[in-house]
Amino acid sequence: MNLRIAVQTKGRLFEETMTMLSESSIKVESSKRTLLVPAKNFPVEILYLRDDDIPQAVASGIADVGIVGENEFEERQENAEIIKRLDFSKCRLSLAIPEVKMPDYIAQGLKWFNGKKIATSYPGILKRFLDKNQLTADIHVITGSVEIAPGIGLADCIFDIVSSGSTLVSNNLKEVEIVMQSEAVLIGNKGLTAEKKAILDEILFRFDSYKNAEGKKYIVLNIPTNKIKEASEILPGMKAPTVTPLETEGWSSLASVLEEKHFWEIIGKLKQLGAESILVMPIEKMIL
Ligand code: PRP
Numbered sequence: 001m002n003l004r005i006a007v008q009t010k011g012r013l014f015e016e017t018m019t020m021l022s023e024s025s026i027k028v029e030s031s032k033r034t035l036l037v038p039a040k041n042f043p044v045e046i047l048y049l050r051d052d053d054i055p056q057a058v059a060s061g062i063a064d065v066g067i068v069g070e071n072e073f074e075e076r077q078e079n080a081e082i083i084k085r086l087d088f089s090k091c092r093l094s095l096a097i098p099e100v101k102m103p104d105y106i107a108q109g110l111k112w113f114n115g116k117k118i119a120t121s122y123p124g125i126l127k128r129f130l131d132k133n134q135l136t137a138d139i140h141v142i143t144g145s146v147e148i149a150p151g152i153g154l155a156d157c158i159f160d161i162v163s164s165g166s167t168l169v170s171n172n173l174k175e176v177e178i179v180m181q182s183e184a185v186l187i188g189n190k191g192l193t194a195e196k197k198a199i200l201d202e203i204l205f206r207f208d209s210y211k212n213a214e215g216k217k218y219i220v221l222n223i224p225t226n227k228i229k230e231a232s233e234i235l236p237g238m239k240a241p242t243v244t245p246l247e248t249e250g251w252s253s254l255a256s257v258l259e260e261k262h263f264w265e266i267i268g269k270l271k272q273l274g275a276e277s278i279l280v281m282p283i284e285k286m287i288l
C-alpha cells in the first residue's frame with residue numbers, strides 16, 4: 001500500500017517540494033508527462049496536479065496527503081486538515097492599490113474599497129475579508145497576471161500574492177492591507193488508515209531531519225585549553241561542544257554546531273579567543 005502525495009506540477013512550491021522529497025531519500029522522477037509516479041525506494045507515489053486541484057484531491061481521498069500553499073488551501077475550504085506547516089514558500093495575500101490613489105486611501109482607510117472593483121484569483125478569501133470588515137466591493141476573478149488589471153482599466157485595485165513585492169513595484173501598485181500570511185503546508189485526508197499514517201510519520205521525521213539541518217554548519221577548531229569555557233559560551237552547539245585534547249600541550253580541539261545566520265559574528269569572537277585552524281562543514285541531516 002502506497003501513500004499517495006499530491007504535489008504541484010509547476011509553480012512557486014515545485015522546486016522546494018522536490019528538494020525536500022529527495023533530501024528525505026524519496027526518489028521520484030519529476031516527470032511532466034506522467035501524472036502518477038511511484039517512488040523507487042519507499043512506499044510512496046507522487047500525483048502531479050495543478051495547485052488549485054490539490055485541496056479537493058486530498059479531501060476526496062484521490063490523494064492521501066498533499067503539499068500546497070496555505071493560501072490555496074484556505075481559498076478552497078475543502079474538508080482536509082493541515083498536518084504540518086513546512087516553513088518554505090512564504091508569502092502574503094494582500095490588497096494593493098494604484099500609487100496615485102494613496103492620498104485618497106490614507107484619508108478613507110479600508111472604506112476606500114467600498115464600491116471598487118477588485119481583481120483577484122482568490123475570491124473566497126477576499127469575500128470573507130470584505131464581509132468581516134463590512135465592505136462591499138465588486139470581485140473580479142482572473143486567473144493570471146492580476147497585477148496588470150488596474151493599469152489596463154479592468155479593475156480599480158487587486159488582491160494577490162506578494163512575496164518580494166517587486167511585481168507590485170513594477171506595476172505602480174502599493175500594498176495597503178495584508179489579509180493573510182501563507183507558506184507551504186502538508187495537508188491530509190481525514191480518514192487515513194493506520195498503515196498510511198505510519199508511512200506519513202516516517203516522512204515527517206525525515207522532513208524534520210532535513211529542516212533541522214537547514215541553516216546550520218558543523219564547526220571544528222583548535223583553541224587554547226584555558227579558553228574552552230569562554231568558547232563554549234559563544235558556541236552553544238546542540239547540548240555542549242565536543243572537546244578533544246590535542247598532542248600539543250595546552251591546546252584542544254573543539255567541535256560544535258553553528259547557526260549560519262550568526263556565523264561571522266561567532267567566528268570573530270572565537271578568533272579573538274585565539275582559535276585556529278577553523279573548519280566549517282555542511283550538515284546534511286540532523287536527528288534530534
Ligand atoms: C505571484 C503573484 C505575483 C507574484 C508576486 O505569482 O501573482 O505575480 O507572485 O511575487 P513578488 O512579490 O515576489 O513579485 P506566481 O509567481 O505565484 O504565479 P501566478 O501568476 O500563477 O500566481
Ligand code: ZN
Binds near residue numbers: 051052
Ligand atoms: Zn494556481
